[in-house]
Amino acid sequence: MKVLISPNFKDMYEPNLEIKQFPDGDTYTRIPQIEECKGEDVILLHRLYPEQNTKLMELIFLLEALKKAKSIVLIAPYLPYSRQDKLFKQGEVKSAEIICSLLREKGIEKLITFDCHFLKKEGEFEYGGLKIKNISLNKEMAEHAKEYLGEEFEVISPDQGASYLVEEFGGESMKKVRGEYNEGGEAYRTIEKMEFSGDVKGKNILIMDDMISTGSTMFKAIENLQKAGAKKILCASTHGFFLKDSLKKLKETGVFVSDTIPSEVSEVSIKKIIEKIIKGEE
Numbered sequence: 050m051k052v053l054i055s056p057n058f059k060d061m062y063e064p065n066l067e068i069k070q071f072p073d074g075d076t077y078t079r080i081p082q083i084e085e086c087k088g089e090d091v092i093l094l095h096r097l098y099p100e101q102n103t104k105l106m107e108l109i110f111l112l113e114a115l116k117k118a119k120s121i122v123l124i125a126p127y128l129p130y131s132r133q134d135k136l137f138k139q140g141e142v143k144s145a146e147i148i149c150s151l152l153r154e155k156g157i158e159k160l161i162t163f164d165c166h167f168l169k170k171e172g173e174f175e176y177g178g179l180k181i182k183n184i185s186l187n188k189e190m191a192e193h194a195k196e197y198l199g200e201e202f203e204v205i206s207p208d209q210g211a212s213y214l215v216e217e218f219g220g221e222s223m224k225k226v227r228g229e230y231n232e233g234g235e236a237y238r239t240i241e242k243m244e245f246s247g248d249v250k251g252k253n254i255l256i257m258d259d260m261i262s263t264g265s266t267m268f269k270a271i272e273n274l275q276k277a278g279a280k281k282i283l284c285a286s287t288h289g290f291f292l293k294d295s296l297k298k299l300k301e302t303g304v305f306v307s308d309t310i311p312s313e314v315s316e317v318s319i320k321k322i323i324e325k326i327i328k329g330e331e
Contacts, residue, residue: 051086051118052327053111055095057104060311061320062094068107076103078110087117092327094124098290098310101129105148112155120158124326126309126319127162127260127288134167137230149177161326163309163319164259164287170213184331186307187214187257189317190285194255197283197303202253207243207270211258220257221247223270243269250278260288261306264295271302289314 056064067079080086093111097104108123115121133144145167152160159180164187168174171185191204204220206212212222223245227238243266256270267284274282282302289296289306296304296314308315325331 050090050092051082053080053082053086053091053093055093055107055111057096058094060308061318061323066111076106076110078107078114080111080114083114086115088119090120090122091115091118092122092124094323096127096310097125097129098127098288105129108152109155112152112157116156118156121156122159122161123152123157124161124323126307128160128165131166146177149179149181153177153179163307164214166210166259169210184322185214186287186309186317186319187217189307190214190257190287190305191218191255193305193317194283194285197305198253198255198281202255202281202283203247203249204255204257205245205247205249205270205274207256207258207266214257214259221245223273225266225269237263240265240269243273245270245273245277248277249274251280253281254279254283256282256284258284258286260290261286261295261299261304262290263292264299267295267299267304 053066054062054064055066056068058064069077071077095108130144130148136143157179159182161182163184165181165183168183171183174181174183204215204218206215206220206222208225209222223243225243226241228241229238231237231239254274256267261267271282284299284302284304286306288309289312291312305314305316306312307317307319309319322331
């Protein structure tokens with residue numbers, strides 16, 4: 050087996066692939082040990098975010114070079130376009146399905162990722178013809194939260210789509226209703242309302258979600274819990290994008306994420322899980 054490591058995994062491992070840009074912005078990739086990959090099982094570590102469109106193109110080039118490998122398993126901690134698995138308006142496309150189909154067509158036997166948005170639970174799946182192993186970090190996040198909240202706290206998800214993250218802890222989910230897409234150049238659906246019927250008065254609360262993008266969902270959840278009398282509130286997510294200055298605002302309440310997407314509040318590491326995968330133990 051051959052393990053190939055992209056430069057965007059350098060926070061965990063020493064890269065052994067070359068990825069650069071030409072002066073005009075075009076992508077350059079090179080696998081120095083390509084001859085050693087022929088007829089071998091390959092595990093490729095490559096992040097697909099941020100700059101997801103560029104990172105996908107880098108991946109396509111790497112896969113083209115690996116056509117003579119026996120098999121390819123991709124470890125991509127966050128799968129971009131995973132939120133676009135449903136059609137809301139005529140003329141849209143299921144981008145998540147397109148990306149998965151493309152990866153399968155380019156030779157990936159299995160994708161290993163973390164808390165994939167459209168899968169809603171941990172396990173083995175097939176989507177767009179691609180085999181996917183979805184690993185959840187909910188246990189790791191709940192355990193880490195004890196450093197902030199102690200042993201006594203309740204776990205809540207800010208919408209029903211993330212309910213699988215909290216169910217095993219006896220946690221409840223808020224009900225979130227989004228409106229239509231905004232006018233203008235940004236595709237964004239505002240939150241019309243968020244409802245929660247649980248009793249949180251005087252309790253410490255961990256809000257757990259699969260991703261934090263602009264933070265709008267977390268902000269609304271925090272507001273609701275504060276009104277309901279929660280004692281202390283902490284936010285946690287597998288993937289932290291922290292767009293639109295949301296990290297600065299969330300730090301006022303308390304927030305941490307994993308290092309699927311490295312950030313200054315990445316406090317839960319996926320490195321040990323990846324090492325188990327490479328050893329065939331996961």
